[in-house]
Amino acid sequence: MNEIQNKRISKFLSLILRHQPDIIQLNLDENGWAEVNELITKSEKGRMYFSFEELEEVVETNNKKRFAFNEDKTRIRASQGHSIDIDLALKAAQPPDFLYHGTAESNRSSILQNGIEKRTRQHVHLSADKETATKVGMRHGKPVILTIRTKEMHEDGIHFYLSANQVWLTDFVDAKYISK
CATH class of the missing domain: 1.10.10.970 (RNA 2'-phosphotransferase, Tpt1/KptA family, N-terminal domain)
Incomplete structure (x- = not known):
């Protein structure tokens, strides 16, 4: 093929x-x-x-x-990315200290003000490395890589899940956890 x-x-x-x-x-x-x-x-x-x-x-x-x-x-x-209601039966996992979110430059100010929302998806997707986050961001325009302080989020009781294809998932990233 x-x-x-x-x-x-x-x-x-x-x-x-x-x-x-x-x-x-x-x-x-x-x-x-x-x-x-x-x-x-x-x-x-x-x-x-x-x-x-x-x-x-x-x-x-x-x-x-x-x-x-x-x-x-x-x-x-x-493996993830559904907009329909399904249960992937993922178990909560402890994330690394930092994860990354790739997005377009045009979304940056809104995200820094309002956080990262899952919107039509079941979860917010985060990457373990900047390279992957850059590839994700490039799909939406000029890429911007945001560093997420996931250790702090986890310590504050926010749950994370690791999908079968190694994408980190959570429900919402409050702007206070995004490094500026």
Whole structure:
């Protein structure tokens, strides 16, 4: 499979598994899992064609590890980033002292005033390193990297979760925890 096909399938999976499974009438359980055979069959009805082997390649080669199979590869889900109500069954974890949030320069003043909101997503996404945060910020315009004092947040009782693809998640970052 070439890179263009891989990217096309990946974008489709992001849409279906994170935001709109109803487009192809895909059933997700309460934890966001879908049956692989159902996904492939219903995707075909939606005119998106891929084999199990191609799906496996997309999951294995996705640089952000956006998707995960269960142990026997009969079920699949998005690792995080959902706008639909699902429970990833993540356990609270202690974050490092600092995490990073990449955003566009145009969002900086609002964030420094109001904090970082999850908006339509289930969580705010934070990165363990500046390089990843920069890549995220570049998707939205000229990137700005904000340093989040997560040790302080955690000490103040705010919960953090670490997704299967190593993205740190929390519900909200108050502006007082953002280093200026």
